[in-house]
Amino acid sequence: xxxxxxxxxxxxxxxxxxxxxxxxxxxxxxxxxxxxxxxxxxxxxxxxxxxxxxxxxxxxxxxxxxxxxxxxxxxxxxxxxxxxxxxxxxxxxxxxxxxxxxxxxxxxxxxxxxxxxxxxxxxxxxxxxxxxxxxxxxxxxxxxxxxxxxxxxxxxxxxxxxxxxxxxxxxxxxxxx
Amino acid sequence: xxxxxxxxxxxxxxxxxxxxxxxxxxxxxxxxxxxxxxxxxxxxxxxxxxxxxxxxxxxxxxxxxxxxxxxxxxxxxxxxxxxxxxxxxxxxxxxxxxxxxxxxxxxxxxxxxxxxxxxxxxxxxxxxxxxxxxxxxxxxxxxxxxxxxxxxxxxxxxxxxxxxxxxxxxxxxxxxx
Numbered sequence: 241x242x243x244x245x246x247x248x249x250x251x252x253x254x255x256x257x258x259x260x261x262x263x264x265x266x267x268x269x270x271x272x273x274x275x276x277x278x279x280x281x282x283x284x285x286x287x288x289x290x291x292x293x294x295x296x297x298x299x300x301x302x303x304x305x306x307x308x309x310x311x312x313x314x315x316x317x318x319x320x321x322x323x324x325x326x327x328x329x330x331x332x333x334x335x336x337x338x339x340x341x342x343x344x345x346x347x348x349x350x351x352x353x354x355x356x357x358x359x360x361x362x363x364x365x366x367x368x369x370x371x372x373x374x375x376x377x378x379x380x381x382x383x384x385x386x387x388x389x390x391x392x393x394x395x396x397x398x399x400x401x402x403x404x405x406x407x408x409x410x411x412x413x414x415x416x417x
Numbered sequence: 418x419x420x421x422x423x424x425x426x427x428x429x430x431x432x433x434x435x436x437x438x439x440x441x442x443x444x445x446x447x448x449x450x451x452x453x454x455x456x457x458x459x460x461x462x463x464x465x466x467x468x469x470x471x472x473x474x475x476x477x478x479x480x481x482x483x484x485x486x487x488x489x490x491x492x493x494x495x496x497x498x499x500x501x502x503x504x505x506x507x508x509x510x511x512x513x514x515x516x517x518x519x520x521x522x523x524x525x526x527x528x529x530x531x532x533x534x535x536x537x538x539x540x541x542x543x544x545x546x547x548x549x550x551x552x553x554x555x556x557x558x559x560x561x562x563x564x565x566x567x568x569x570x571x572x573x574x575x576x577x578x579x580x581x582x583x584x585x586x587x588x589x590x591x592x593x594x
Contacts, residue, residue: 313490313493316541317541320539349544350544364494364523365493368545371526371545371549372544372548
């Protein structure tokens with residue numbers, strides 16, 4: 241199964257973390273929570289506590305089969321740290337899946353990864369997505385190569401379905417190696 | 418003295434509102450707090466409560482001599498409302514001062530107002546500012562025509578000084594009319 245790096249900080253949107261995380265675990269994928277430093281972070285709306293197991297500066301892109309970026313204000317907090325942005329760039333260069341929802345695209349904007357890509361995200365960041373050179377799509381889930389993106393909590397079921405499908409395809413590729 | 422419209426929502430950065438607001442009032446300017454709807458909003462770090470006196474949909478750009486946009490997550494919340502973005506565009510067309518700090522520039526990005534302008538803002542939104550076509554400057558305060566911008570709480574004294582200077586120049590203009 242896939243090892244998924246979850247990029248998370250305080251003020252994440254609880255449902256956008258909790259529901260996909262539960263579905264990924266149920267499908268027997270392994271989650272490793274990554275952040276600026278080891279410790280506990282807390283969700284914005286429901287106050288869920290999540291243990292950050294590793295600092296991004298202590299891991300390598302090769303350690304993971306996919307990245308998952310929940311929304312809320314967590315992505316904005318993460319992208320003010322150069323080492324997080326550098327890690328996202330390093331991971332993106334592998335071409336492996338990046339699954340993001342809501343404000344998650346902010347991290348990819350700062351990492352300069354959206355040019356020419358079809359992407360969706362939360363309403364407030366639509367202009368930022370467009371200005372980054374992406375083709376914004378107002379859909380519950382947008383699939384473009386290794387990128388799976390959704391807009392908001394209401395899109396979570398579609399986000400989970402598309403993400404699990406993508407992880408399965410990648411699993412098939414790994415088995416062929 | 419100037420009538421300053423303060424664009425504010427929940428999760429504003431308390432110091433970035435409180436200190437400039439106090440300085441503007443001390444200089445005998447009048448503040449009118451504007452938001453999505455009338456009511457009370459609360460600061461992110463210190464929990465200061467601010468009364469929103471008017472909804473932007475109930476005011477006209479002509480009612481104000483300047484706009485002030487404190488940072489925190491207030492600007493991101495405000496820009497998901499079309500009527501707030503429309504009001505900012507309408508006000509910007511008057512050419513009167515817009516004073517913004519930290520995440521404040523986000524509102525101007527969504528309103529498509531930064532192209533070719535010299536602007537600063539909080540670290541996490543630097544790439545968004547650049548992608549919006551602005552010339553990002555890493556300075557405590559950046560003055561470009563009617564725009565006065567600063568990066569973060571540490572810049573507040575410079576932000577206040579430049580803002581008051583700008584309001585004085587505008588006052589001189591009004592007195593000549």
